[in-house]
Amino acid sequence: MTDESTTPPAPSTAPPEPQIHRGLAGVTVDSTEISSVDPASNSLLYRGYPVQELAGHRSFEEVAYLLWHGELPDAAELERMRLAERSRRSLPDEVMETVLALPLTAHPMDVVRTAVSVIGAHDATWEDRSPEADLARAQDLMAQLPTVVALDQRRRHGLDAVDPRPDLGYAENFLHMTFGHVPPAAVVNAFEVSMVLYAEHSFNASTFTARVVASTLSDLHSAVTAAVGALKGSLHGGANEAVMATFREIGSPDRVEEWLDAALARKQKVMGFGHRVYRSGDSRVPTMKAALDELLALDDPEGLGAMYAALERGMAERTGILPNLDYPTGPAYHLMGFDTPTFTPLFAASRVVGWTAHVREQVASNALIRPLSVYTGPDRRSVPGAGAQRREPAGAAEAGVAPG
Numbered sequence: 001m002t003d004e005s006t007t008p009p010a011p012s013t014a015p016p017e018p019q020i021h022r023g024l025a026g027v028t029v030d031s032t033e034i035s036s037v038d039p040a041s042n043s044l045l046y047r048g049y050p051v052q053e054l055a056g057h058r059s060f061e062e063v064a065y066l067l068w069h070g071e072l073p074d075a076a077e078l079e080r081m082r083l084a085e086r087s088r089r090s091l092p093d094e095v096m097e098t099v100l101a102l103p104l105t106a107h108p109m110d111v112v113r114t115a116v117s118v119i120g121a122h123d124a125t126w127e128d129r130s131p132e133a134d135l136a137r138a139q140d141l142m143a144q145l146p147t148v149v150a151l152d153q154r155r156r157h158g159l160d161a162v163d164p165r166p167d168l169g170y171a172e173n174f175l176h177m178t179f180g181h182v183p184p185a186a187v188v189n190a191f192e193v194s195m196v197l198y199a200e201h202s203f204n205a206s207t208f209t210a211r212v213v214a215s216t217l218s219d220l221h222s223a224v225t226a227a228v229g230a231l232k233g234s235l236h237g238g239a240n241e242a243v244m245a246t247f248r249e250i251g252s253p254d255r256v257e258e259w260l261d262a263a264l265a266r267k268q269k270v271m272g273f274g275h276r277v278y279r280s281g282d283s284r285v286p287t288m289k290a291a292l293d294e295l296l297a298l299d300d301p302e303g304l305g306a307m308y309a310a311l312e313r314g315m316a317e318r319t320g321i322l323p324n325l326d327y328p329t330g331p332a333y334h335l336m337g338f339d340t341p342t343f344t345p346l347f348a349a350s351r352v353v354g355w356t357a358h359v360r361e362q363v364a365s366n367a368l369i370r371p372l373s374v375y376t377g378p379d380r381r382s383v384p385g386a387g388a389q390r391r392e393p394a395g396a397a398e399a400g401v402a403p404g
């Protein structure tokens with residue numbers, strides 16, 4: 001006979017309680033060779049190069065080449081890259097017609113998302129997922145999105161489209177297509193700096209979205225269309241537009257403190273502040289702030305410089321939360337002459353380079369992205385009247401964890 005009280009307990013076969021990481025905060029899901037965001041050293045490296053050294057010293061075309069190919073281009077490679085970008089800027093008729101047919105009330109991010117989708121729908125070779133074919137698609141999108149963004153700002157102001165100029169580089173041409181002229185060097189420089197800083201930021205929400213879509217072996221345009229949708233939200237890229245709305249709501253530098261106290265009292269998020277990864281400030285902000293200062297020195301009729309400083313100081317004193325890149329780019333794009341709804345499309349026009357680099361990396365070494373969830377709905381129950389016919393499916397449950 002066995003004395004039950006002395007029998008050692010059978011080893012537990014119950015699965016461990018699943019740990020939930022809401023928002024995937026702190027979860028490492030894969031590796032990447034494209035960029036590294038290190039909150040400890042407060043650095044952002046594109047393929048090993050500090051972004052602060054790239055911004056102001058390298059053109060957006062060179063940075064795109066670096067992100068796609070892993071190395072900065074030599075002179076011949078850069079020349080080929082420039083020619084490729086300049087020769088791809090014109091929109092196919094079907095894209096132009098679709099953009100012009102959209103309501104003037106459509107948000108410019110919806111216009112960008114629709115344009116990418118239409119470009120994809122007209123890609124007869126979409127089943128060719130070779131690295132070369134996806135690189136050609138990425139080059140097309142990099143060259144065509146500025147034309148879409150500029151066209152959309154102009155049509156909303158009742159202006160005709162301005163044709164791209166093949167004698168101008170990416171940044172100058174983007175500004176020329178939007179405003180009909182090339183602005184002063186300080187403006188071109190600030191704009192190009194912003195494009196370089198926005199180009200890539202590891203597994204942020206929109207890039208992760210693109211990778212999720214790519215991981216199903218869907219096509220590159222579907223991945224980028226989805227990424228545009230993710231970027232639109234005000235907790236991500238939409239914050240640069242929201243920053244300008246905040247400045248408008250505040251109105252003048254002397255109202256900042258009162259506005260901020262009221263906003264924080266009602267637990268309102270102050271747009272352009274905070275970051276999921278950085279804890280001691282966004283590594284890109286000092287570089288963009290220096291570019292913004294150059295614009296403020298040209299003209300600051302609305303007192304934006306003083307409002308910027310007062311809100312930054314007020315947030316630091318009250319919450320310790322520091323600005324992210326969307327804080328300086330908002331007023332910078334306003335001073336350049338872009339209308340506020342165009343700010344996030346400018347981010348998209350730059351980030352398309354990062355998104356497409358990640359799509360190519362995901363496809364080259366793919367694993368379907370499919371996390372688990374903990375089911376918290378009703379316990380199992382029978383459909384009224386269906387009990388008699390119910391047949392048990394074989395092997396239904398994932399030990400304690402049900403797919404969401």
Ligand SMILES: CC(=O)SCCNC(=O)CCNC(=O)[C@H](O)C(C)(C)COP(=O)(O)OP(=O)(O)OC[C@H]1O[C@@H](n2cnc3c(N)ncnc32)[C@H](O)[C@@H]1OP(=O)(O)O
Pocket residue numbers: 023234235236237239268269270271272273274275276277319321324325326
């Ligand atoms: C280029 C980019 O996409 S950068 C991000 C752009 N987005 C913004 O600027 C939107 C405003 N910022 C935010 O909403 C957040 O800081 C995020 C979403 C960017 C990151 O936030 P998370 O890491 O998820 O932190 P979370 O939102 O949980 O905030 C933690 C705490 O700080 C507070 N907090 C964070 N950001 C802010 C902010 N901008 N204003 C006020 N309070 C804030 C939260 O209210 C929360 O407080 P609690 O603990 O008392 O509830």
Ligand SMILES: O=C([O-])CC(=O)C(=O)O
Pocket residue numbers: 198200201203204205236276277324325
């Ligand atoms: O990394 C993030 O979460 C958001 C961000 O700063 C970016 O995409 O540039």
